[in-house]
Amino acid sequence: MSTVLLLVITGLGLGALYFLVASGLSLIYGLMGVLNFAHGAFLTIAAFIGWEVGRRVSDGTWWGLLVSALVGMIVGAVVAAATEYFLIRRLYERHIEQALITVGLALASVALFEGIWGTDPIYTAKPEWLTQTTEILGARIPNDRFLLIACAAVVLGAIVLFLQRTRYGLIIRAGVENRSMVTALGIDVRRSFTLVFAIGGAAAGLGGVLASVYYGYVSAHLGSLLLIFAFIVTVIGGLGSLTGAAIASVLVAVLQQFANFYLGGTGDLVVVIALAAVLLIRPRGLMGKVA
Amino acid sequence: MRLGGDRIDRLPTHRIVQRGVGYVPEDREVFGSLSVGENLRLAERDDTPRREFIERLFPDIHARRAQRAGTLSGGQQQMLSLARALVNENRLLLVDEPTKGLAPKIVDEVGVALAEAAKTVPILLVEQNLHVIRRLAERVVVLSGGRVVFTGSAADLLDDEDRVQRYLGVPPMSP
Amino acid sequence: MTQQQTQGTAPQVSDAASESTLRQAQGTDGSSPRTKGGVAASARRPLVLLIGGIALVVVLAILPLLAIDIPGVLPGPTYTPGTLQLLAYAMLIAALALSYRMMFGLAGLLSFGHALFFAAGAYGLGMALEYFAPAEWPSELIFLGAIVVTLVFGILLAATVGSLALRVTGISFAMVTLAFAQAGSVLIRRNPGGATGGEEGLSLDITNVPDALVGVLNTRNLYWLALGILVFVYLVVLWVERSRAGHVAEATRENELRVRVIGIRPYRVKFLIFVVASTLAAVAGMGYLLLQSGASPRVATADFTLTILVIVVLGGVGYRWGAVVGGIVYTLLDQRLTALAGSDFIAGLPAVLRVPLSEPLFILGTLFILVVLFLPGGIAGIPQRIRSGRKQHPAESAEVADA
Known part of the structure; x- marks a missing residue:
C-alpha cells in the first residue's frame, strides 16, 4: 500500500514536471501549428540563468529558490517571445519550415550552453526541507515532489483563468479552434502568437528551475531529456488541449513509475508503447480536436 | 478594390475587416468550444457594440448566451453567425450562402433576420436559393464560369422566364 | 496522366x-515549357x-x-587512412540522407524514426556476426549469411513499423515513428543479455569478416565498399523515383485525395517507399558498422534522425544530389569544425566569439537556421534560384497534411 502511494505521488511529481513543459507545447501547436523543438532550449537557458542568479542572491535557501524561479520564468518568456518574433514569424503558415527552424535552434543552443557552462552536470543546492522526506501512510515521500505538484497546479490554474477570463485568452481559445475565422473577425492573431510563446516559455522556464531541483543538477541537456517526454504527453493528451496535456502528464508519469518499479525499469519503453498505442487507436489523442 | 473610396486589396484580412466589413461565412463557422455569449463578445471590435440591437433581433440567441455554441442546431448557428457580424456598425456585410443545408422553416427565419439586418447595413449576399433572393435582393449580379453575365434588378431577372432559364438553368419559378 | x-x-x-x-513530351507535343x-x-x-x-x-x-591534399578540409592527402575513413563515412551518411530524402522529399513522409533502421543495420549485422556462426560453414559464407540475415531483419522491421505508422498521417505519423525509434534506442541502451553493448556500443566481432575489410591498412577497401553502397543506394533511389510508384508517391505528396479519387491506393505506394527507404538505411548502417568497427548507441537516437533531416534540408529537399551534397558537406564540416574549434585562431578570439565558434554544432545549427530562412531550396537549390530568381521553395508543397 505504501509502495503504491509512493509510486502515485512520485508519479504526480514527475507528471507535474512534464505538464509544465507540455503546456506550452500544446498551446503553441494548437494555435499556431508549430512543433516547437526548441522548447527544451527555453527550459535549459531559464534553468541556467535562474540558477546563476539564485545562487548569487542566496544559495540553497527558499528565498534563493524563489528568485531562481521568478528569473527562470522571465527568461523563459523573453527567449520564447523573441524566438517567435524574430524567427517563427518570418515563416508564417509554413509549418514544416517553422518546425525545422526550432530544430536548428535546439541544436545550436545546446552546443552554446555546453560551450558556456561545460558538458558536465552542475550540481545545485536547494533548501533543506526539499532534501528530506515526509512520511504519509507508511510511504516516505521526497518533499520536492510536493513543491512540483503545487507549482504545476498553480500554473494550470493560472493558465486556465487566463484563457477563460481575459480577452487574449478568448482569442487564443477561438484561434486554437479556427484561426482564419478569428482573423475574419478583424483580430490580428499574430500578437497572440507571441503571447502564447511567452506563456509557454514562462511555464517551461519554471519547469527548468524545478527540474534542477528534482534532478539535483543543471546541464545543457536538461531540456532535451524532458522534451521527448513532453512531446509524448502532448500528443497523447491531444495537440492543442491544455486539459488533455494535464491529464496525459499524470497518466504517463504514473504509468512510468509503476512500470519502472514492477516491470524492472522499463518505464521509458512502456511510455513509448503507450504513445504508439494511443496514436493508432485514437490519433487525435485523448482530448484533441478532430482535424 | 475599394471600400468607401479607399483601396483595400493590398491589406491583410484583419485590417479589411477593421474598416467595417462583417463576414458571415459559408458553413457558419461559429466557435463550437466557446459559449454563444463569448462568440459575440469576441466579435466586438469597437467600444459601442450594439448589444440591445442583437438582443432584439435574435431573442433566441440571446436566451442561449451561456450555451456552448457547438451544441446549437444548424439554424441557430446561422443566426449566431449573422448576429456576430451585426455586433459592430459595419459599412458592408458579406453573407455567404446562409440558407445552405437548412430546413425550409429555418430558411424563412434566416430570411426575416437578413431583411431586418439589411435595414441597417448594405449586404452583399451570395445565394443560390431563388426565393430568398426574390424576397431580399434589390440588385443582382449573376456569375457564370467566373464572368458576370447579368446585372440588374432582382425583378428584371426573376420575372423574365427567358433569363431565368438561360442564366440559372432552372425552369421559371412561381412567385 | x-x-x-x-x-x-x-x-x-x-x-x-x-x-x-x-522525353515523353517530345513525342507528342514537341513544345514543353x-x-x-x-x-x-x-x-x-x-x-x-x-x-x-x-x-x-x-x-x-x-x-x-592519388595524393590530393586539401588542407583545411581533409585531414591529410587522399591516400591516407584518416582521410579515407572520413570520406567513407561521409559517403555512408550521404547514402543515408538519400534514403531519407526519398521518404520525406518524394513521398512527403516526415519520419522522426529513420535512425532506427540505420541502427538496425549496424546493430543487426554486429549481433548477427557474433551469434550467427554455424561451425561447419566457411568464414565467407557466414559473413554473407549474416548480411542476408540482417537485410531480412531490416525489411521485416520496416514492414512492421510501416504498416503501423502509415495508418495515420502527418504529425501523428511522425510521432509514431518517433515512438518506435525511441523504443529501439531505449532497448539498445538497456543492453538485454549483453547483446548490444549498452552505452559503450557494440564492437565488431571480426572472426568472420573477410580480412580485406579489417584493419587500418585496408581502409581503402572499406572506402570502396562505402562508395559502392552510395552508388547502389543512389541507383535504387533513382529507379524507384523514376518508376510509376515514384510518380504516384509524388502525386500523393501533393494531393492525396486526388490520387485516391483516380482509383490508386496511396497506402501501397507509401508503404513501398517506406520499406525501400528504411532498408536502404539499414544497408548504410551495415557499412557503418564495418567502417567504424563497431556501433554506437548514438546512431539510434532521435537527435540522429533530426541530424539527417537537417542534412537533407541543407542539401535541398527537392533534389537527389542535394542529399548527397548535404551528407558530404555535413560530415566534412562536422569534422573540420571540431578541428577548427581547437585551433589557435579560435583560441585567440575574445570569449564572446570564441565560445560559440568553438562548438561545431552551434555553427551548424545557426547555418541551418539561416538556410531555412533565406535559402529554402538548400545548397542544391542555389543554381535554380540563380537561374530563375524565384524566392519560393522548390518543394514548397512538401507540406505534410496535418492529422
Whole structure:
C-alpha cells in the first residue's frame, strides 16, 4: 500500500514536471501549428540563468529558490517571445519550415550552453526541507515532489483563468479552434502568437528551475531529456488541449513509475508503447480536436 | 478594390475587416468550444457594440448566451453567425450562402433576420436559393464560369422566364 | 496522366527526374515549357548527366590512389587512412540522407524514426556476426549469411513499423515513428543479455569478416565498399523515383485525395517507399558498422534522425544530389569544425566569439537556421534560384497534411 502511494505521488511529481513543459507545447501547436523543438532550449537557458542568479542572491535557501524561479520564468518568456518574433514569424503558415527552424535552434543552443557552462552536470543546492522526506501512510515521500505538484497546479490554474477570463485568452481559445475565422473577425492573431510563446516559455522556464531541483543538477541537456517526454504527453493528451496535456502528464508519469518499479525499469519503453498505442487507436489523442 | 473610396486589396484580412466589413461565412463557422455569449463578445471590435440591437433581433440567441455554441442546431448557428457580424456598425456585410443545408422553416427565419439586418447595413449576399433572393435582393449580379453575365434588378431577372432559364438553368419559378 | 501531373509540377521536381517527362513530351507535343533550346538540347541533357555521373564515380574510385591534399578540409592527402575513413563515412551518411530524402522529399513522409533502421543495420549485422556462426560453414559464407540475415531483419522491421505508422498521417505519423525509434534506442541502451553493448556500443566481432575489410591498412577497401553502397543506394533511389510508384508517391505528396479519387491506393505506394527507404538505411548502417568497427548507441537516437533531416534540408529537399551534397558537406564540416574549434585562431578570439565558434554544432545549427530562412531550396537549390530568381521553395508543397 505504501509502495503504491509512493509510486502515485512520485508519479504526480514527475507528471507535474512534464505538464509544465507540455503546456506550452500544446498551446503553441494548437494555435499556431508549430512543433516547437526548441522548447527544451527555453527550459535549459531559464534553468541556467535562474540558477546563476539564485545562487548569487542566496544559495540553497527558499528565498534563493524563489528568485531562481521568478528569473527562470522571465527568461523563459523573453527567449520564447523573441524566438517567435524574430524567427517563427518570418515563416508564417509554413509549418514544416517553422518546425525545422526550432530544430536548428535546439541544436545550436545546446552546443552554446555546453560551450558556456561545460558538458558536465552542475550540481545545485536547494533548501533543506526539499532534501528530506515526509512520511504519509507508511510511504516516505521526497518533499520536492510536493513543491512540483503545487507549482504545476498553480500554473494550470493560472493558465486556465487566463484563457477563460481575459480577452487574449478568448482569442487564443477561438484561434486554437479556427484561426482564419478569428482573423475574419478583424483580430490580428499574430500578437497572440507571441503571447502564447511567452506563456509557454514562462511555464517551461519554471519547469527548468524545478527540474534542477528534482534532478539535483543543471546541464545543457536538461531540456532535451524532458522534451521527448513532453512531446509524448502532448500528443497523447491531444495537440492543442491544455486539459488533455494535464491529464496525459499524470497518466504517463504514473504509468512510468509503476512500470519502472514492477516491470524492472522499463518505464521509458512502456511510455513509448503507450504513445504508439494511443496514436493508432485514437490519433487525435485523448482530448484533441478532430482535424 | 475599394471600400468607401479607399483601396483595400493590398491589406491583410484583419485590417479589411477593421474598416467595417462583417463576414458571415459559408458553413457558419461559429466557435463550437466557446459559449454563444463569448462568440459575440469576441466579435466586438469597437467600444459601442450594439448589444440591445442583437438582443432584439435574435431573442433566441440571446436566451442561449451561456450555451456552448457547438451544441446549437444548424439554424441557430446561422443566426449566431449573422448576429456576430451585426455586433459592430459595419459599412458592408458579406453573407455567404446562409440558407445552405437548412430546413425550409429555418430558411424563412434566416430570411426575416437578413431583411431586418439589411435595414441597417448594405449586404452583399451570395445565394443560390431563388426565393430568398426574390424576397431580399434589390440588385443582382449573376456569375457564370467566373464572368458576370447579368446585372440588374432582382425583378428584371426573376420575372423574365427567358433569363431565368438561360442564366440559372432552372425552369421559371412561381412567385 | 502521369505526364500532366509531373508537368504541372515541373518546378518542384528535380532536374534529373523531369528528364523523363521531357522525353515523353517530345513525342507528342514537341513544345514543353522547358525546351527553350529546342529538342536537341534537352535530348542531350540526360546523356550529359549520365556521363557526368559516371565520371564522378570514377574520380571518387581512384581517389585513394592519388595524393590530393586539401588542407583545411581533409585531414591529410587522399591516400591516407584518416582521410579515407572520413570520406567513407561521409559517403555512408550521404547514402543515408538519400534514403531519407526519398521518404520525406518524394513521398512527403516526415519520419522522426529513420535512425532506427540505420541502427538496425549496424546493430543487426554486429549481433548477427557474433551469434550467427554455424561451425561447419566457411568464414565467407557466414559473413554473407549474416548480411542476408540482417537485410531480412531490416525489411521485416520496416514492414512492421510501416504498416503501423502509415495508418495515420502527418504529425501523428511522425510521432509514431518517433515512438518506435525511441523504443529501439531505449532497448539498445538497456543492453538485454549483453547483446548490444549498452552505452559503450557494440564492437565488431571480426572472426568472420573477410580480412580485406579489417584493419587500418585496408581502409581503402572499406572506402570502396562505402562508395559502392552510395552508388547502389543512389541507383535504387533513382529507379524507384523514376518508376510509376515514384510518380504516384509524388502525386500523393501533393494531393492525396486526388490520387485516391483516380482509383490508386496511396497506402501501397507509401508503404513501398517506406520499406525501400528504411532498408536502404539499414544497408548504410551495415557499412557503418564495418567502417567504424563497431556501433554506437548514438546512431539510434532521435537527435540522429533530426541530424539527417537537417542534412537533407541543407542539401535541398527537392533534389537527389542535394542529399548527397548535404551528407558530404555535413560530415566534412562536422569534422573540420571540431578541428577548427581547437585551433589557435579560435583560441585567440575574445570569449564572446570564441565560445560559440568553438562548438561545431552551434555553427551548424545557426547555418541551418539561416538556410531555412533565406535559402529554402538548400545548397542544391542555389543554381535554380540563380537561374530563375524565384524566392519560393522548390518543394514548397512538401507540406505534410496535418492529422
